[in-house]
Amino acid sequence: MKQLEFEARHAGSWAALEATVASFDARAAGGERLPEQYRALCHQLAVARQRGYSPDLLERLNALVLRLHRHVYRHRSRRESILLRFALLDFPRGVREQTRFVAAAAALFLLPAIGFGLGCHWNDDLIYGLMDADRVREMERMYDGASRAIGLRRESDTDAFMFAFYIRHNIGIAFQTFATGILVAVGPALALVYNGAVLGAVAGHLTAIGSGDTFWPFVIGHGAFELTAIVLCGAAGLRLGFAWLLPGTRSRRAALRRAGGSCLVIVYGATAMLVVAAFLEAFWSSKESLGSMPRIVAGAAAWVVVLGYFVLGGRSRVASRAEPTNGA
């Protein structure tokens, strides 16, 4: 068959498909016969190529196939139970799958925290090696038990502002920590060590100068969510970096893609935790009026819940029954 005859024979169906595609782009519904027409079109493209028909015809058919391909293979996920499923199964499991990286990230965070905590508790000058004097003074004033600066300065207007501030600041940093992991894991390692050291130093210093009563009730509540989420983002970043460094039997490209999928689960979950943490930090932790004891008890309970969630979450029988649907 010569090209002009071929074109004449199929011109009608191509024009019809082009019209259909144009209407898709305007978000109209697809026809039931579309897959069949799409396969026929693919066949025609293959034939046209095989017979060496002219480039512009091939280009036209290829463009049409490309556009239909996008619609025929559109990814549709079941929306209904996804969030619940994620919270009950995917997130805690995703974290447990990366136990080694989570442990490494926790160590990178906790060891400097404990080291600097004890160091600053015993040695008044150590903190100035980490923070400049102005910041130290500012922080001492904020947590000064006598003036109760946090309670006095913070009105509910300011609470909403602080919420937004924590969202933007903390989640931005968490994303950054994760993303820089792809550069051979250096970013998250540095971020974890630095944040751990600063937190430990502040805690040790404030406890030593007697502001512990203000500090601990403030941090313990949202800390359960915030610190865990930071460690998790760091762990995801490390995982990404090591996929690049030590791809094992896969190609680097394949290892990276695999790691990307499992890291995303952790990043989604950690982001949700940071939103919770921002909310607590803005509206709960700073409420001096609640007294210290209730906040410490609630904060300790939050730690138990969060850690219990990661140890036990997604293990039940119900969970394993729901499993086969989705692997990534």
Add this chain to the structure above:
Amino acid sequence: MAEERLDTAYRVETPEAIDLEARLAGPVPRALAYAIDLALRILIWISCLIVLVWAGDPGIGLLLLIVFLLEWIYPVAFEYWADGQTPGKRLFGIAVVGEDLHPLTFGSAVLRNLLRAADFMPFGHAIGLVAMTSNRGFQRLGDLAAGTLVIHRPLPAGQVPETAAALPDAPPSPPPFPVTLDERLAIVALAQRHASLSKERQRELADLLRGPLHAEGDVALARLHGIAHWLLGER
């Protein structure tokens, strides 16, 4: 073929057993699209700033949330819900797709845009640029991890010229020698592009077939046009 090394064509074999072909978008259109998006985001930010600055602390808080959304969510939302195109990409006719040319999944949209923070380092997407120039698909690190590509969207139907209309007038005549597939393609393409190639260049190309055609210059060219008509099926 040497063409495959130099070309920005990207081929994927589909389940229908055909090779789908797409044109990869290089760093320049992508950078320009990014610049447009950046300008748009700054514009949105400034207009919000003007309105919200009057609303005190809650207003500033809202502004911070908007900054967060513009920084991290804007590209994800557009790429996922607007068919792989942020406004800047739409302007330049490029789009993000999966490596198999499927539409983006939500996860890959999130991952490629989170990792922009790494590609951006140490300034101006320098690492991303190095990554892009060192693989076949112009993929930055985020694209590699998410398994995505940026391609040129094909022209909408109707903007591609019809075959027969593009040919110059000439009586169809059979080729005086057996024609291979590549030669067929070349002869038809030469005839179809008669309007866009300079006359001198066309004569020069036709002269390559001086021997088998027993003619030169315009005569050879006219004979080739006739052969193109014949090859397309006219008698």
